[in-house]
Amino acid sequence: MKPTKYKNSKGEPRWMIQAYFGRDIHGKRIMKKRKGYKTQREAIIAYAQLLEERDNQSLSNKNMTVKELYDVWFPIYSKGLEPSTISKVTSYFKNHILSDTKRLKVSELTPPLLQTTLNNWALEAKSGVVWGRYFKKMITYAFFNDLIPSNPFDKVTTPKVINNSRERKIDVFLNSEQLHRFLKYWENKRIIQYAYFRLISYSGMRRGEILALEWSDIDFDKKTVSINKAIGLDYRNGTTKQYVKEPKANSGRKLHLDSTTLGVLKKYKQECEEDVLWPGIHKYMDFNVPERWLQKFKNDPEVDDDLKNVTLHGLRHTHATVIFEQAAINGKAAPLKAVQKRMGHATIEMTLNIYTHVTDNENNLVDELIEKGFS
Structure with missing residues (x-):
């Protein structure tokens, strides 16, 4: 834009210039403006210098790595x-x-x-x-x-051939019968371990959500747990630090808890003297502690082989899968919206895509229906 004339706050004539310098990260035009020149000649000289600055920047951009x-x-x-x-x-x-x-x-x-x-x-x-x-x-x-x-x-298109060698096995979740055996094992261990695995299996909480729980989040009278925060990990600068953040995808929610799980938590609360459910060195228990518990479980020769593939995320997966399984066994439609809300999924597609794996029991139901024939 060539120099333009204007009047300053005192009513005196002055000259102004501006030039286009590209766009910002949001696509908004960047305009550099200069004003206050007393004569048109001064403004023209300044405008030429501004364009030279832009051209030099453009030349520099061509060499940018x-x-x-x-x-x-x-x-x-x-x-x-x-x-x-x-x-x-x-x-x-x-x-x-x-x-x-x-x-x-x-x-x-x-x-x-x-x-x-x-x-x-x-x-x-x-x-x-x-x-x-x-x-x-x-x-x-x-x-x-x-x-x-x-x-x-x-x-450029998204690659269609990808490396699946490190992909998780599908069977990281448990069906109802396997979950019963899994929790039976922990029932005879330390109460903190049993309470942790019982709660994550019967609530479907994310690992960071369950670690951030405080006793004030549990209402024993109303039989609910409020999920209003989560633990995150910041591992920049060669160190790993925990911090409290909002639940993923703004998925704060209040969940109903069954009587057995609440009974286990009440028993555990009698020996937990902290405000948080799972205390650790830096207030909250470290992410690796439940992982170590689970690894010790997998290394136990007394544990059935069909339970050894489960992961902590798999227990969240288990919660949704068992809901679908039990609904099918009882001849009911799976309450997708309710499951979505309970799991804290942003969309119903996430619930459908991730948590509708068919268990063996559901396969058996389909087999029976086919065997009997359709009427």
Whole structure:
């Protein structure tokens, strides 16, 4: 924009200039403005200098490496993110993405090069597809800010062949009968262990949610537990720190608890002298403690082999699966919306996609129906 004339607050004539400098992370135009010049000639000279500044920036952008772009983009992108998310994304870039791309010039990234890179990442690890998504976010930022004339990711597709070698086994959850045997084992162990595994199995809480519980969150009279916070992990700077955060996907909720689970918690409360249910060195119990309990369980030669695949997340999975299983056994439709609310899922699709694995009992019901024939 060429110099324009205006009057300042004193009514004196002055000249103003402004120039376009690209877009911010939200796609909003960036305009640099200068004003206060007494003559048009001064404004014209300043305008030429401003355009030269923009051209020099553009030339510098052509030589910008992926690592330099990351250093600009990530502080902006990470604002407002949970520390646990920042830790995870930082790890993706420093351990994987940048190791392959940091010396490449952003202006020289082409669709074929990016497609090959994403395909290789997908074959390298199951999370390789996720690395590609974050890489795309960063390159899209460069495009919105006019650091590159076009977005090469517009012509790149998500890899269809991925590495499933580290994928979890499907059978990490238990059916009703297996859950009974699992809890029977813990019934004869320390009360804190039995209370933990009983509660997570009969509530479907996430690991971070159950660790953050305080006794004030449990209403023994109304038979409910309030989930209003969770424990997160921040493992930046070579250390691991716990912090209290909001439940995932704003999934705060109040759940009904069965009488047996409440009875176990009452018994446990008699020997727990802290405000939190699972006290630890830094107030809350460490994430690894229940993992160690479960690993010791798996190493016990007395434990049935069909129980040894279960994981802590699998016990959350178990809760939803058993609800579906028991509904089917009793000839009722699974209450999907109620299960979604209980599990704290953001969408009903998550409940359907993740928690509708068919158990052996449900398979047997289908087999019986087919054997009897349809009327």
